[in-house]
Amino acid sequence: MPRTPSEFAVHLMLDGGHREEVRFATIQDFQKWYSSELMPKSASDDFISVPMKNLQGEYMVVRPSRVLAIRVEPIYFGSVDRDF
Template sequence: MAREPKKPNEYIVHLKLEGGQEVTTKFMTIEEVKTWYASQFKAKANEDDLMPIPVRAELNEILLVRPKRVIAIHVEPIYSSSVEMFS
């Protein structure tokens, strides 16, 4: 019997900024990451105006970032640490 591939529980997005700072934000699905990137970030990537980045959605915390100052984006899938038992 073939095992299904593991699905990440969430995704951490690391934004690397000019000057060496790093900001992280979480998304629950890769679709949320893609939607945020395509509709919010990519459209304003060359702008110097401030753009809100959700930092901790559960606390309604945001960070205002100048998209032009983001030098790299790293999307990291996070898996739960639970161990599956087979019988």
């Protein structure tokens, strides 16, 4: 039986070597933001908002044209740490 991720960490690799991590509750939440906010404005130098639901009072904006790569990592809570 496959495990279901508790949330998804999205790593944004930005122009200039900066990296940022944003968390989404579901892959569908990420896909909705990606397809409705980031992709339509991918060549734009105007700022777009990046949802940061896990940090109160903080927000992040990026220029879509400066996002070079995105890595999506599933996060599993409650899994056993098996470092030997």
